[in-house]
Amino acid sequence: MTFRNELSDLDPRAREVLREIIVQHIDSGEPIGSRTLAKCGRFQLSPASLRNVMADLEDLGYLQQPHTSAGRIPTDRGYRYFINHLMQSRALTMRERETIDEEVGMVSEIDQVLHLAGSVISKLSDQVGVVFMPTLLQFAIRSMDFILIGEKKIQCVIVGVNGVVVNRIIDTRFVFTRDELEKISRYITAEFGGCTLDVIRRRLIRMTEQERALHDQMMQKTISLGIEAVNDVAPVDHELYVEGAASILNKPEFSDAASLRRTFLALQEKEKLVDILETCLSEDGLQILIGSESDFTQVHNFSIVARRYGSTSAPLGMVGIIGPMRMEYARMAPLVDYLSRALSRKIEEEQEQGT
């Protein structure tokens, strides 16, 4: 089936009809019939005329009928047209902005920031919140501190140039004293501040091959600890936070037990989701994936609204929501947009603050 160019093939009236159907369907979840549409008062047309328009829209692939005697619901393509050409984003309320700002500003540890970001977007959107952070290997550090936890247990606190904090506890080969750790912290921070973890690892490994390292015992311990720290961070090549999965409980499209189950299980299979978000990472700006537009969304009639966050120079990850195709895109879009900007802003602020 081929369709003609989207923009040329819809006269203004058809566009309005499409918009109204989608808006109403998003609101009610029910298929929209010609009578309902006529009654809304926005068209000076009889149901019969609207039926003609609707039939055209169906032929063009923007609408579909669940069954013969039902009204119409939008197709993926219908939603896509709506988002590209018909939707008017609703401005955020003051309260929404404040909530986002508060939650994002509350903590600095990266795990917690992302966790909170996911849960706040979930709460505000009443959808499933999702936050993705790819590998930390490209993570440029500002400082690296080592703290004595136990005899052979050291906590490594890495602060990124973007102010983000990563904590990892490592089991070490050697025993370290508090003094040694302070020295090592200073040395590594001074020597490697500004480098990415990947670079640090490579440089540390190269250092082990140099002669000096073999003789200076302190140097040896430093390098050993540094490598252990970096290696311990790197294996986690990405993190995915899925928050507020319970929000799908309210959605009528998942009202039966079977689809509830399928949906929950789908959200647990994180690999597919990671794939999608990873590919999105290369693009700037708000991204919306509808139903068949991605592997993950097509199976379950999901949509994803997501946006990259992080400084423009160094994008950090993706943040967004997952919900049924029938979601309030006009509200979701600015929400996700604002959260991603809030995250980015926070990161840049902390960056400035540190320098």
Place this chain on the structure above:
Amino acid sequence: MTFRNELSDLDPRAREVLREIIVQHIDSGEPIGSRTLAKCGRFQLSPASLRNVMADLEDLGYLQQPHTSAGRIPTDRGYRYFINHLMQSRALTMRERETIDEEVGMVSEIDQVLHLAGSVISKLSDQVGVVFMPTLLQFAIRSMDFILIGEKKIQCVIVGVNGVVVNRIIDTRFVFTRDELEKISRYITAEFGGCTLDVIRRRLIRMTEQERALHDQMMQKTISLGIEAVNDVAPVDHELYVEGAASILNKPEFSDAASLRRTFLALQEKEKLVDILETCLSEDGLQILIGSESDFTQVHNFSIVARRYGSTSAPLGMVGIIGPMRMEYARMAPLVDYLSRALSRKIEEEQEQGT
């Protein structure tokens, strides 16, 4: 309705019948009828005789009928009798032990340990895992370190005498240098090692009233930072981890959408759960709460199997599972038991290691 003493009122045959009904019902989830029971071969009795026994057990409150023409299912009281007198705990498999030991041994940061504990018990039991940690105010510390994160942002790393690590990032009033923070860390660790956070706070506050503190600028900053750190930990007066809520998806008792929804919502309301676990905290040994035996479980026909963890001298919290009343207690009990012991063991090990 009054019941006679539990032990005296059941002859051996009735006990066997009760056991068999509960075992079969736990296995199948269906009400058990006299025919089914007769066919299992463990009784040399006709269905009619079994019916008599079952009628007696129903009169005594151990069984009930969902409706007239159905078989019998156990009541709360029936499960209670089963657990107290009839159940034979199944030993853990090697694999189960290994899994628990691995997961528990993997990390040291308390948030992560508890998180992993909850998720491992959820996975092994196929129920909802729950881990509770009450206020940290009674948390005796081994060391407290401060690390520079940003200009007015300090990460505080507190290590408990039990080896547990707590990280908190605090926004400070003053600007600190790396040198200062090292000194402060040493001072506070030396001065307050072994004290609980509560004691530390009180002593710090008392110090602010002393003259010396007012004049010595370094001292002033130290106290200020210490108080901020302690206050920042204390507000979190408890943590509750609920892991693997998706496990209820498989349970036939929650197969319809409505009860699925109710159950998920119940699990999100954490206050009630906290109440229960808090009261359990005073008791040693494995605890099993069935249906009507607690506020939380009675509404949804849940059961809770939980046990205290932490060193015997200083109990730390509760760990356990939540599931439908119809659960394999014989397997759940040793699982929870082992996990709680593993957690406690780990905590004691780290305690030794540090001293």
Place this chain on the structure above:
DNA sequence: CTTGGCACTCTTCCTGCGCGAGTGCTAAAG
């Protein structure tokens, strides 16, 4: 191009009915 009318389709909801499972009771047998 719009509109009213009409026949048609399809889902949904309700109802009634038969089936099967399981019970309790009774009377006879051990």
Place this chain on the structure above:
DNA sequence: CTTTAGCACTCGCGCAGGAAGAGTGCCAAG
């Protein structure tokens, strides 16, 4: 006194059938 077979009874479940309602497509007239 206990056990057992027989029997009538109850109740939930699934299924077929029918009525109601919603919505469509098409056609002919305005």
